[in-house]
Amino acid sequence: MKRIRYAKVLAAAALVLAGLAFILCKSRGPVRYEGQFYDCFDTVTTVTGYAESQEDFSRKVGLLKEKLTWYHRLFDIYHSYDGIHNLKTVNDAAGKEAVEVDAQIMDLLLFAKEMYGKTEGKLNVAYGSVLSLWHQYREEGQKDPAHAKLPPKAELEARAAHTRIEDVVLNEKASTVYLADAQMSLDVGSVGKGYAVQKLAEYAREIGLEHALVSVGGNVCAIGGKADGTPWKVGVENPRPDSGGTYITAVDLASGSIVTSGDYQRYYEVGDARYCHIIDPGTHMPPDYFASVSVQAEDSGIADALSTSLFNMGFEEGLSLVEGMEHVEAMWIGKEGETRYSSGFKVNEEK
């Protein structure tokens, strides 16, 4: 009899212990991981998310890298790749022939043309001939800062004659792109990354990442909130790191994207002046309105396209553009650090 009772007590105790162990394990929740990769869109991609194990997470990050690499290659204007027609193929055939392209390129260019209309030309993917000249002077200037120069005004003007969006001829049925001006070229730097990040977010869900935060070079996109249901907190960087804190402010992101365009990080110096990589199609020069503009939108492609556009226009003009669009908010940081927001911009806290 005594033995049986002992057995019962032992069994009960074992159950209690097992229960406690279960609660302890459960309270830890899914484990949060972070992964990183390079080579896509000339920047670093960071993925934060949850998985059963490091192996599982690494495998998923590997799949994301594959996907993003595919978009990077499609939108690349500097390199050719075996077996694919990318934007370099299209540029190389300018004035000669129409090029059959992947549906994603067609989709991107249709979207870019739509954004050209909405931003009254501040977002122009047909601006490649001017951008490539700046690119060349910037690279030379960074290599040899003592002899850094600005592109000659006359050459900028001459090239600007070959940037008409109407000369980007899209044939959806045949899935072809034809550049009608032999001296023009496409450069989707202002929209391609955001477009790709949006597609990447959709793919992330497909492979089972339901709670993740993806940052492709500071172009941040949330796939659901955190595992506990709270939103991710994204800091808007201080564009003037020498003064003030790391972040100007923070926003909550449970879905959608936030993208910043700024005059810091990518620029070169000529004499004492700084020239950033964003060029205003109105003046063919880097704009001088703000230190940075951040745009929050459901779609990462829209956020990317708009942040570049807003950086290229004055506050009033930009504000009316933003207020006229649904689910789009913006934050402007001026050259002296002053901040302005669109009416629906929700700040998590002042940092």
Next chain:
Amino acid sequence: MKKNDVILAAALIGIALAAFGGAALYSQLTTKEPEAVVRLDGEEKGRYPLSEDTTVEIRQEDGSYNILRVESGKARILKASCPDKVCVSHRPISRQGESLICLPNRLAVEIENGAESGIDASVLSR
């Protein structure tokens, strides 16, 4: 219940409590101090506690390099071979999740076990 049963139950509960106490203590003891983690192309190359001032040269086979300085609980890049020097101009980092990135050299220095900044990612123009 007999006296022995009570003793046994008490002993089991005691063991359980001790185990949990031990586990809690263990996790407290093993909580690591803040450190700067250096990764090249995503691969970890070294960890440097923020509490110890040090200078580390991270040199790669092609001759490119970044010099990391840990001082007064903060990490920064003192010097680098990259053309843009974005990493050098970045402010020192000390909080959880902050990073120094050198794109040309594929170098990332990130803070682990640092004080929580509460920020999961930062939106910036890179």
